[in-house]
Amino acid sequence: MFVWLIALSEQLLIGFFALLGGVALICLVRRILRKRSSVHISYVGGPQIDAPKGHTLLEMSRAHGVPHTALCGGRGRCTTCRVVVEEGLDLIDPPSAAELKSLAAVGAAPNMRLACQIRPVHPVTVFRVFQPDGARRRSHSSQGEEKELAILFLDMRGFTARTTGQLPYDVVFLLNRFFDAIVPAVTNAGGTIDKYLGDGFLAVFETKTAKSSAKAALQSIEGIANALVTFNETLKKEGQGPVKIGIGAHLGDVVLGEIGAQGQAPRTLIGDAVNTASRLEGVTKEHQVQAFISAPLLEAADITIADQHMMLLVLRGVADPLPALPVHLNTQLPAHLDALRTKTAPIDAGSAVSR
Numbered sequence: 001m002f003v004w005l006i007a008l009s010e011q012l013l014i015g016f017f018a019l020l021g022g023v024a025l026i027c028l029v030r031r032i033l034r035k036r037s038s039v040h041i042s043y044v045g046g047p048q049i050d051a052p053k054g055h056t057l058l059e060m061s062r063a064h065g066v067p068h069t070a071l072c073g074g075r076g077r078c079t080t081c082r083v084v085v086e087e088g089l090d091l092i093d094p095p096s097a098a099e100l101k102s103l104a105a106v107g108a109a110p111n112m113r114l115a116c117q118i119r120p121v122h123p124v125t126v127f128r129v130f131q132p133d134g135a136r137r138r139s140h141s142s143q144g145e146e147k148e149l150a151i152l153f154l155d156m157r158g159f160t161a162r163t164t165g166q167l168p169y170d171v172v173f174l175l176n177r178f179f180d181a182i183v184p185a186v187t188n189a190g191g192t193i194d195k196y197l198g199d200g201f202l203a204v205f206e207t208k209t210a211k212s213s214a215k216a217a218l219q220s221i222e223g224i225a226n227a228l229v230t231f232n233e234t235l236k237k238e239g240q241g242p243v244k245i246g247i248g249a250h251l252g253d254v255v256l257g258e259i260g261a262q263g264q265a266p267r268t269l270i271g272d273a274v275n276t277a278s279r280l281e282g283v284t285k286e287h288q289v290q291a292f293i294s295a296p297l298l299e300a301a302d303i304t305i306a307d308q309h310m311m312l313l314v315l316r317g318v319a320d321p322l323p324a325l326p327v328h329l330n331t332q333l334p335a336h337l338d339a340l341r342t343k344t345a346p347i348d349a350g351s352a353v354s355r
Contacts, residue, residue, distance in 0.1 A: 088124030185223030248280030
């Protein structure tokens with residue numbers, strides 16, 4: 001009996017060591033396989049990591065807790081994640097057309113790449129162009145958030161001529177009365193005033209979808225038309241001439257974020273869409289209309305206007321000609337737009353080119 005127990009214990013001991021050796025062998029094999037399927041990344045100034053192949057450098061950084069600035073969400077729409085590849089550049093796939101375009105916009109050197117676009121499969125050494133400095137970092141939303149929104153520029157026409165010779169307090173009084181009358185039409189439609197520009201303002205309609213944003217902008221334009229009629233009736237009773245305005249409305253991609261020194265930066269928006277809306281407003285006087293509404297805004301609101309009612313505008317600072325609808329402010333804008341959908345006779349404005 002004792003001999004059998006001794007033999008059994010020896011067999012169990014042998015089995016235990018065999019099992020232990022098997023586990024060690026499996027761990028070793030897994031480590032070797034993981035090593036083969038991973039890539040070594042060295043960051044200038046530290047740290048060093050081993051990350052799975054197939055991921056972008058930005059994804060590798062985030063997975064290992066390496067601070068890496070990237071404001072556009074890793075879509076190659078900005079260059080804040082860019083790195084200088086100090087070693088291993090020749091083993092990285094060449095940049096795509098989209099990455100080349102982004103890098104060209106900042107005059108990047110040949111060894112500079114976007115971390116969100118490269119997928120290293122061989123060891124590389126990189127330098128993060130934008131690195132944490134130890135100060136309190138701004139939230140991601142404050143740095144910038146991209147959205148497709150409707151933008152509206154409004155300007156009071158003939159302001160300088162109207163106020164020449166007036167006392168400063170009287171000018172301020174007129175402007176505040178004007179804004180008090182007009183701005184509620186924007187806010188009631190769901191818009192906000194991004195900034196006041198002397199005798200005008202920039203409004204943005206920040207809603208959940210591009211469609212709802214476009215519809216809110218159109219509602220605002222109708223409300224402005226009604227408010228302007230009422231305001232001018234008041235001025236007439238006071239013996240003053242009516243106020244005339246110009247509006248440019250457009251829809252496109254904008255970036256909303258803080259612009260300015262940390263802690264003293266107001267939230268604002270920038271982007272080509274803002275410039276386009278401003279240019280649209282700028283040519284309203286030239287074409288003797290009160291508003292231009294761009295085709296992208298109308299399309300987003302599911303409104304298709306017959307071609308003969310649109311004007312093709314070449315705007316300064318805007319790359320491509322832009323179709324836009326010229327509008328004489330109508331207090332019944334929806335009905336007016338519906339009529340243009342089916343009307344066959346061309347409007348007086350016709351087709352034109354503006355600069």
